[in-house]
Amino acid sequence: MIRNKPFVLNKCVRPKVAFFKLTSCEGCQLQVFNRESGVLKFLNQMEIVDFREAITGTSSCYDVAFIEGSVNNEEQKMKLIEIRHRADTVVALGSCACFGGINQLVASCEKGISEADKGKISPSPKTPKALDEIIQVDVHIYGCPVKKKELESIFPRILSGKPVIHNKYPVCRECKQNHNICLLDLGEPCLGSVTRGGCDAWCTGSGMGCWGCRGPIPKVTQRQLERLSQRKGIDFDSLAERMSCFGGFSNLLCQQTEDLYKSCQL
Ligand code: SF4
Numbered sequence: 001m002i003r004n005k006p007f008v009l010n011k012c013v014r015p016k017v018a019f020f021k022l023t024s025c026e027g028c029q030l031q032v033f034n035r036e037s038g039v040l041k042f043l044n045q046m047e048i049v050d051f052r053e054a055i056t057g058t059s060s061c062y063d064v065a066f067i068e069g070s071v072n073n074e075e076q077k078m079k080l081i082e083i084r085h086r087a088d089t090v091v092a093l094g095s096c097a098c099f100g101g102i103n104q105l106v107a108s109c110e111k112g113i114s115e116a117d118k119g120k121i122s123p124s125p126k127t128p129k130a131l132d133e134i135i136q137v138d139v140h141i142y143g144c145p146v147k148k149k150e151l152e153s154i155f156p157r158i159l160s161g162k163p164v165i166h167n168k169y170p171v172c173r174e175c176k177q178n179h180n181i182c183l184l185d186l187g188e189p190c191l192g193s194v195t196r197g198g199c200d201a202w203c204t205g206s207g208m209g210c211w212g213c214r215g216p217i218p219k220v221t222q223r224q225l226e227r228l229s230q231r232k233g234i235d236f237d238s239l240a241e242r243m244s245c246f247g248g249f250s251n252l253l254c255q256q257t258e259d260l261y262k263s264c265q266l
Pocket residue numbers: 024025026027028029068069093094095096097101102143144145146
């Protein structure tokens with residue numbers, strides 16, 4: 001773990017901001033341009049000096065670095081360490097950067113491949129890592145992809161050096177606020193009751209159960225989920241399958257469950 005500059009931003013009116021990608025789909029970076037009505041106001045708060053989706057120039061001089069994606073190889077690891085040395089503030093943008101995201105499924109997929117078949121496929125990368133397994137990360141912005149509204153609310157706090165405090169309530173609360181019908185009551189697996197809120201019940205509001213892309217709320221245990229699945233008559237296996245998807249729940253799943261469901265059976 002690299003310990004670097006403290007989470008204090010240089011006082012400047014328009015900080016130099018750079019966006020980088022490691023192994024990612026660029027969906028989180030695209031969110032920067034979402035909510036068109038406010039996009040100019042948002043972008044006017046910063047001077048973008050490196051962002052391959054927006055400008056052709058690059059720079060090695062920046063105050064804030066947003067990094068999307070997991071670390072999948074040595075080259076990315078070295079790039080990440082260099083960014084950490086250059087930036088005052090490093091922001092992990094999205095589930096891949098925060099937890100390994102869907103990329104972390106690649107390692108578990110290998111477990112499901114027979115020895116005979118292994119020789120027929122290209123070797124997969126080593127287990128993709130979250131950024132904070134390698135460097136100190138100052139701010140995490142969760143989600144697959146991140147929510148632009150949340151990005152807009154967090155960015156001024158980064159500029160003013162204020163701590164970013166994430167919601168402790170679950171997606172479930174946002175469902176209730178939005179008067180959504182509980183999907184568990186309809187027999188649909190859903191992690192909304194244990195997943196960090198802030199997405200405004202994005203999937204559940206559209207009738208799809210939550211897959212936990214924003215990671216768990218504090219103090220959740222696997223036992224709680226087992227009891228919930230019994231109470232609601234939901235197969236626990238389907239909840240465990242969802243917990244293994246983005247990597248945020250990896251500390252929660254007991255080894256036995258993890259071995260069972262991280263075997264490319266999704
Ligand atoms: S978190 Fe999701 S949207 Fe963002 S880069 Fe990863 S896969 Fe793409």
